Amino acid sequence: MPAENVVRTRGVTKVFRLGELSVPALKGIDMEIKRGEYISIMGPSGSGKTTLFNMIGGLDKPSEGRVYIDEVDVAQLDAYELAWLRCRKIGYIFQTFNLIPVMSALENVTLPMVFAGMSADDSREKGVALLSRVGLGDRVHHKPFQLSGGQQQRVAIARALANDPAIVLADEPTGNLDLNTGKEIIQLLKTLNREKEVTIISATHDLKMIDVSDRIFWIRDGKIERVERRADIELEVGTVEGQ
């Protein structure tokens, strides 16, 4: 039986040191995220969203505090287990897509499967299925530069799903997309969240994201200012959309 909290943090702080200067980016983050939730982390530039994203994703270590994934303390994992977590349990989506330029869409999507030990034939079949799922069945052999921004982000989403992760972490997934393409990507993430019961945690400035989120963590100056359920702010969203 999987643990109820897929992500839990306790007192997470992060202080970056730049010579004499210390920059407190996170000042004690406590959060609990349940399996299958769609969470948005919203806040102004510099509020600590990417820093928190990196802590949850095991890409960086907190200065203090704990991050638990499926109730396992990430700090207790050895290098091999941490690599497993990053490869199998979590899928990552970035603002700038971060596709490998010399590889085709299909090769980008199958790469994490190959790292996970899947055979070439199986990974190819699964890669084509995932690309079809994100609407790119007819673009599998295109290289990133032959794809639009929205299509590149779809490839990145397919890649994030390569190893059936429990969690997809997305840092500003619509940050480089126009309004309509951004909407499509948000809808796609929501559909995948429902269909595959994957937990989505997205750092974003994009108010359109509120519409699909179960809860919104508002972060300011390295602290969680408030947590809202979408149901409680429907009126406000209507106002935003109407502008």
Ligand SMILES: Nc1ncnc2c1ncn2[C@@H]1O[C@H](COP(=O)(O)OP(=O)(O)OP(=O)(O)O)[C@@H](O)[C@H]1O
């Ligand atoms: N490697 C680093 N070294 C020093 N300071 C850093 C580093 N990374 C982030 N910071 C600082 O930590 C704070 C939080 O940065 P972070 O990137 O998490 O913000 P953000 O909320 O993601 O902003 P944005 O919306 O612009 O992406 C900022 O004040 C930033 O300058």
Ligand SMILES: [Mg+2]
């Ligand atoms: Mg950021």
